[in-house]
Amino acid sequence: MQHGQKIVFQGEADEAPDTVTGDIVFVLQLKDHPKFKRKYDDLYIEHTISLTEALCGFQFVLTHLDGRQLLIKSNPGEVIKPGQHKAINDEGMPQHGRPFMKGRLFVEFNVEFPEPGALNPGQCRSLEKILPPKQGSQLSDMELDQCEETTLHDVNIEEEMRRRQQQKRQEAYDEDEDDARPRVQCAQQ
Template identity: 40%
Template sequence: MGRDYYAVLEINRNATDTDINKAYRRLALKHHPRGSSHACSAERFILLAEAFDVLSDPRKKATYDKFEEEGLKGGIPSELGASGAWSSGYTYHGNAEETFRQFFGGDNPFADFFTTDGSEVNTGLSTLRGQKEKIQDPPIERDLHLALEDLYYGCTKKIKISRRVMNEDGLTSSIRDKILTFNVKAGWSEGTCITFPNEGDQGPNNIPADIVFVIRQKHHPRFVRQNDDLYYTAHISLEKALTGFSVEVETLDSRLLNIPINDTVHPQYNKVVTGEGMPLASSPSRRGDLIIRFITHFPEKLSAKKQQLLKQALTDPIINI
């Protein structure tokens, strides 16, 4: 009587493809010569590989289920064979390590499933031919520092990255450079993310990570940005704060604004210039506001005469003419 491949894998004849895959995975890891101290493990490991090679292939399995091992390996007479059945004799190639490698994937798959002390690592498998499920590496985030002018106008950026790429043989890899190009849209704000899917290091058993660039805004010598508004700080004297003046502001697009200030500049006073802020990312034709804040510089010392004149000017009653 021939071998019972179902018994070898410790499953019944109604086992599904998933059952076959799970059984081989469990037993192959258990009896792999590099993970077991039993002398008979090598022989059992080869037999497990042969059983899986037959039962995981629909044509071989169909022939085995109908004609057992004798018909599978001896060949099926043409008058007995059904359409699609195995007609020539089957011979297992005998390389159990190759079956193991094809099942789990990778150049050294055994290392992926055992720790240094030989204990099994819990990994997920797909149901397709028992291949190890590929898990994507975590995203790789990098800060991208841009000038405020870049975010005002929009621009095109090119960044060179170095990453590990699989060679054509599917087993070895090498480090190669790649240029990533993307457009920065006018009005983008700090924290905006640009994602390049699957541009991380490649490997036989992984899905490459996404590379994510996070926009960081560089310090600007004139403006502070808050959302779509730009804040500008003007330094003025007490005289100007009380009597009025004009303030000049050079915009990001190099225009010179001359803004009259006719109000008394008190500590909470801000001057709002509508439509002179950052473009809105959702509607670049619209803009936020330019908000001017003031720092008033007081004189360090006043002569007695100036003090008297100032006191008189501030306390004289208002005369209506």
């Protein structure tokens, strides 16, 4: 069932002598939910797990819209990546006209990483021993001497995009002002 869909019960309105009985019409209004989002018969949620849970496994309980408690857990040995989606069949919304057929429940995983400075050098070395090797190629001293070293810094990408949009608007405004000024023409002799 969808937002704005009409459900009609024909001939079920109030009855009166010598009149045709009217219809009862319900119009569905979709209500926002703080946890679940709906697209057609499917439901979507986001769930945040720690890096340890992403690598070593997790389980959590989700209270479904009908009050049931669903135990959701990873498969043994499964690694969850940030932004990865998983689905649970038959835990979405009932399909119109087929109440026993349901859509899927999609879970999008957010993975929380440790805060900067949370790992000391010894812990980093321990992790390097058990995790897959770094993909960065090892550079020789001669290759390193030919490189210019740079430094990464934190950035708020939303703020950068707002600043860039403001800059574009200002440039467009400045161009409009340039077009509005009278142009000096050469005097004819």
